[in-house]
Amino acid sequence: MDFAFDARTEELRARLLAFMDEYVYPAEQVAHEQRARLASPWQDPPVVEELKAEARRQGLWNLFLPDAEYGAGLTNLQYAPLAEITGRSPQLAPTATNCAAPDTGNMEVLAQFGDERQKKQWLQPLLAGEIRSAFAMTEPEVASSDATNITTHIERASDGTDEYVITGRKWYISGAMHPDCQIFIVMGKTDPDGPDIRRQQSMVLVPRDTPGVTVERAMQVFGYEDHYHGGHAEVVFDHARVPVSNLIGEEGGGFAIAQARLGPGRIHHCMRLIGMAERAIELMCRRAVSRTAFGKALAQQGVVQNWIADARVQVEQLRLLVLKTAWLMDTVGNKGAHTEIQAIKIATPRTVVGILDRAIQLHGAGGVSQDFPLAELYAGARTLMLADGPDEVHQRSLARRELKKYL
Known part of the structure; x- marks a missing residue:
């Protein structure tokens, strides 16, 4: 297993990181202010359309779709570090690049199982970000x-x-x-x-x-x-x-289609969750070096140092497991990577929730406020312990597979 980024991935990472710094992060506060003035809370703030136009202009569009006829044609291993980057701003970046759920999964279903009429009527406008x-x-x-x-x-x-x-x-x-x-x-x-x-x-x-x-x-x-x-x-x-x-597809094929849809969806969520954890670590470090309590900086408090160290170790572990899963999906298919897909689905949301919880604690009252993204990130991460199958279902299936070796 070689997880080194190839030349195309490195080039897309550089462009996407620059896009985040120049456009997405500055747009977060703008979007918040614009949304307060919208006639309907469900409308996208105008800045979102500006981000989408810029992402398309830069070729940072439909990166998730491995089918080169419709998307960027990236493997799971190539897409993983890109999804991680967009996970740092999950409210804006996935939508800006047309890589937001549930549209991603629906486009994958239509690309894989839809007929030509269905693709023309629904897949094409979804790929274009029109609907x-x-x-x-x-x-x-x-x-x-x-x-x-x-x-x-x-x-x-x-x-x-x-x-x-x-x-x-x-x-x-x-x-x-x-x-x-x-x-x-x-x-x-x-x-x-x-x-x-x-x-x-x-x-x-x-x-x-x-x-x-x-x-x-x-x-x-x-x-x-x-x-x-x-x-x-x-x-x-x-x-x-x-x-x-x-x-x-065919009558009776719904369950199989759902499983085909949820496999990539689960790993995409985990990729973005790692980006959320990285954002939380960054916020923890900035807070720790800027605040003083009981006569010394928070960064000098042993418990805070432990939180930051543990978070770094956990993120590196998760990233390796997600990359291994992506590599297996590319090399032996989703069925061959079933154990690993379940493992990341169990481990990633649970671990990232813990990292976010400590980041909130470090920020005090600010951590649960709207002035920082941590509370909203926490809600999203905690929800993923339920979405795409609750943890306990994956644990049950994973345990059965392990026990089968001994029966």
């Missing part, structure tokens, strides 16, 4: 950590029309509050009584303006509405009808 999208899987009435529990029905119309009728309730549907969100990828059951519980589900494309689709409310995350990610909504599908041609 946004949402992925509707989680439901409030069932334990959605087990995707086979999903109860939303996708049924063939009984009136002879070549349509599906969709009925169900979803929540925490990321991106659904954004005014540019025009399409949902909805996971539901087309064969609820089928003998194979992993072949009961399918995925269909449902335009947001479809009659019977109602975005009922925005869901908060630790009190945040997460405007920068287009919010998280509760959505009702009340006999919403779409053409059968809106099916992605």
Whole structure:
């Protein structure tokens, strides 16, 4: 395993770091001030469109997509250090470079499983950053950590029309509050009584303006509405009808598509989390050398030194594990890297939450305020212990794989 960055990665890293310094970090406060003056809190501040235009101009666009026909054609190992950099400003940088979830996962699904009509109608405008999208899987009435529990029905119309009728309730549907969100990828059951519980589900494309689709409310995350990610909504599908041609892949293929979507999504989250941890360490160090308590700088306090040292060790460990996982995904595929994908999904959010918690502690009251990004970063990192499968599900699966060697 050789994790040295190749020439293309080094060149993109240099450009992206310069883009962050020159445009993204200065835009953070500007975006905050602009958002306060918007007619709708779900609109992007004008500075976001300026960032997107500059990122496109510099070729820092769709970096996440390994398919060279549609994206930058980077491997997971090449993309990892770039996603880490954007994770330092998760509110702005992923959106500015068109590398923000859930659009990234949805574009990957359409690129891999969509037909030519679906790609033309939905993938192309998503790649261009002209529209946004949402992925509707989680439901409030069932334990959605087990995707086979999903109860939303996708049924063939009984009136002879070549349509599906969709009925169900979803929540925490990321991106659904954004005014540019025009399409949902909805996971539901087309064969609820089928003998194979992993072949009961399918995925269909449902335009947001479809009659019977109602975005009922925005869901908060630790009190945040997460405007920068287009919010998280509760959505009702009340006999919403779409053409059968809106099916992605085949009937019964929804579970497999979800797994294909979530593998890259999990490692992308972990890559960005490392960037969040690096931002926290930087803020800790700046705070420690600028504040005095009990007669000496915080940087001279042993407990603070321990926090900073531990954080550095933890980040280096996580980075190596994430890079190994990216390398395996590139060389043996997502299935071959299954153990490592689960390992980083367990370790990274948990560890970064701890680093952010200590950074907040070091900042005192400022740490929980809006004057520093730490509280919002903490909320985002803590949420990732639930998103894309809760830690306990991954631990269960990982433990079973380990125990199988001895049975």
